[in-house]
Amino acid sequence: MDATSFFIQQMVNAIFLGSIFALIALGYTMVYGIIQLINFAHGEMFTAGAFIGLIVLVAFQKMGFVESHFILTLIFVFALAMAYTAVLGVAIEHVAYKPLRKASRLSAILSALGMSIFLSNGMMLSQGVSDRAYPPVLGWEGFTLAGARITYGQLFIVILSIVLMYALWIFVNNTRLGKAMRATAQNKTMSRMLGINVDKTIRVTFMIGPALGAAAGVMVGLYYGSVRFDMGFIYMIKAFAAAILGGIGSIPGAMLGGLIIGVVEVMWSAFLPSEWKDVTTFVVLILVLYLKPSGILGKGDSEARV
C-alpha cells in the first residue's frame, strides 16, 4: 500500500469516526444552546441507545428477522433505540434539570453529574460489567476506491448520519417548532411573551439531542461490535471537545468540530503512538478553550464567558 492510498484510507476512517462524533456533539450543542447547561448525562444516553439497539437486534435475530428483512431490521433497531432515549431524555430533564432552571449554575451541573453517575451505574447493574457483543450484521464486505477500502457498513453509517444531520437542519430552520427552538435559545423571556411554549420547546430539544446520541451509539455498536456500560465517558469527552471546537450552541459548528476531532484522532493513531490518542483530544479541548473559547463557528458572545 503506497503513501497516498494509506492517507486516503485514513481519511475515510476519519470521516467515518468524525460523523459519529458529530452526531453526539449535536446533542450537546442543542441542549447547551437552549438552556446553557452541559448535559453530563448525554454520554450515558449514547450508551443507553447502544444497549437498546443491541437488545432489539438480538431479539430480531432470534426470530430470524435479520436474514429475511435486513433493511427493516436496521430501521427498527435505530428507531426503537432513538425513541427509548428520547423518553429517557425527557424524563431526566423533567426530574433533574427542570426544577433547577432558576437555581445557580453549580447546582444544575452537579445535578447533571449526579444523573450521569446514576445512569451509568444503573446500566452497569442491569446490563453487566463486561463488554456485550453486537451481532455482526453489517459484515465486512466492501469495495475499493482510489486504493482505500470502504466497507458497506461504513458507507451506511456515514450516509445515515448525513441524513440525520440534514433532517435536523431542515427541522431547525424550516419548521415552526424549530423556529421556536431558535427563539427560545436566544431569549427565553421574550419567547414566552410572544406565546412560545418554552417548556415544550425544551422538552423537544431533550428528545432530539439524546435521540441523535442514541443513533451514534447504535452505529458504534454495529461497527465496533461491542458495547460497555462506561463507553459513554470517552465519547462524551470527545464529542464535547467537538462541540466546543465548532462553537458551542452552533449546529454546523458541532458537525465541523466532530469531523476535525475525528481527523485528529485517526491521524494521530496512524502516525504517532496510539496509546496517547485520548490525551490529544483533551489537549485540543484545552487549547481551544484557552485560545478561542467561542470556537470556530461560535457567535463569540462575550456574555457567555463572564
Add this chain to the structure above:
Amino acid sequence: MAKSDLKRLVIYSLFLGILILPMVGFPTAHFNGARVAIVWGVFVGMLALSMVFKTLRKSDSFHDGLDRLAPLRQAWAQKYTAVPHWAWLALVILAVCIYPLAANNYLTDVGITCLVYICLGLGLNIVVGLAGLLDLGYIAFYAVGAYTYSLLNLNFGVPFWVCLPAGIALGAIAGCIIGYPTLKMRGDYLAIVTMGFGEIIRLVLNNWDKLTHGPNGLFGMSKPTLIYPTFTDGLGWAVYPLKSLNALYYMIFGITILTVIGVSRLNRSRIGRAWVAIREDEVAAELTGVPTMWLKLLAYALGASFAAVVGGFFAAKLSYTNPNFFIFMESCIVLCIVVLGGVGSIPGVIIAAVVLTAVPEIFRNLQEYRMLAFGFAMAAMMVLRPQGIIPESRRKRELQIDAEAD
C-alpha cells in the same frame, strides 16, 4: 393524597415502566420479567412514599405535631448549648482516639479510609465550597502526592517527611498549571477542563512506562518513621517506624486535625471572605478590589496541596500505588462528599465523608449499588436541599436574610 398527585403517580410509574422494561428486562437475550417487576416495584414504592410524605408535610396535623414538639426541641437545644463548644469537640476527639483500641484491624482500616476522605473532602471544599470553582479532576492532585512520594522514595530513598513538602509543592504547582488556563472560564467549561486534566494525568501515569511502570504501578515504598531522642547513653536518636495500622491511623488523624484547623482558619480569614465574595459574585468582587485572579489560583494551589499530602500518606500506607486508584469516579465520590455535606461547611463535609465511607461498609452486600445511590443522592440533594446536610453558617444567615426580605 390529592387526586392530582395520584394522577402524577400513575403517569410517572408508566414512564418508569417504559424506561425500566427493556434495560432491566434483557440482561441476556432472554426476557427476565421478575427482575423488571422488582426494580419497577422499588422505584414506584419510593415515588409513592415521597408523595405521601409530601402531602403529609402540607397537612395541618403535621404542623400541629411540629408545634407541639417545638418546646421539646428547644429544651434539647438548651441542653446542647449548656455544654461548652470545646467540651463537645474534646468528646469527639477522645472518641476518635479510642476507636482503634476498641476496633479490630478491619474497622481501623475503614477508619483510615474515612479520615482520608475527610481530608480530601476538606481540600476540595476550598475549591468548590469557598471559591465556587467546580473541579472534577481533584483526584489528580491526590495522584501527584502519591506518585511524588513513591518515585522519590523508590529511586532516591528519600524519607516520607522530606517528601511531604516536595509533594505539597508539586501539588500546588500542578494546581496552578491546571488552574491558570481555566481561570477565565465559566463554571461548566471549568468542570469539563478539570475533568480533562484529571484524565490526562491518569493517562500519563498509565502510559509513561519507563517512569511509572504503567498500569502495574509502583510498590515497595518504605513506611513513614518517627525519630525521637533517647537518653540511654548520652543523647541519641532512635527511629520508630509507623508500621502498625494503629500508628498509621493516628498519623492520618493528626493530618486530619491539621487540615481541619487549616481549612477553618482559612475560612475565617480575609482570604476566605474574598473567596466567598468571588463565589457569590465575581464581577462585584473584582470591582471592590479583590484580586480574583490570584485568589482563584491560590484556591487551586491550596486545595491541591491538601490532596497531595493525603496522597503521599496513602502511597506510604499501602506501599503500593497504581493509576487505576485515580479514576474519574474517585473525583466524583469526593465531590459527592462536598455536595452532600453542604458546600462550604466543614462539619457537613466531615459527617458526609464518614457517612459515605462507613455506610457502604455496613451494607457490604449492597456494595454494587453504592455509586448508584451516590449519583441519585447528588441529583436529589441539588433539587431538594441545595444547601447540604449542614449548611455553612454564613450561607444559612444569607438565606435567612433573603427570606426575611421577602
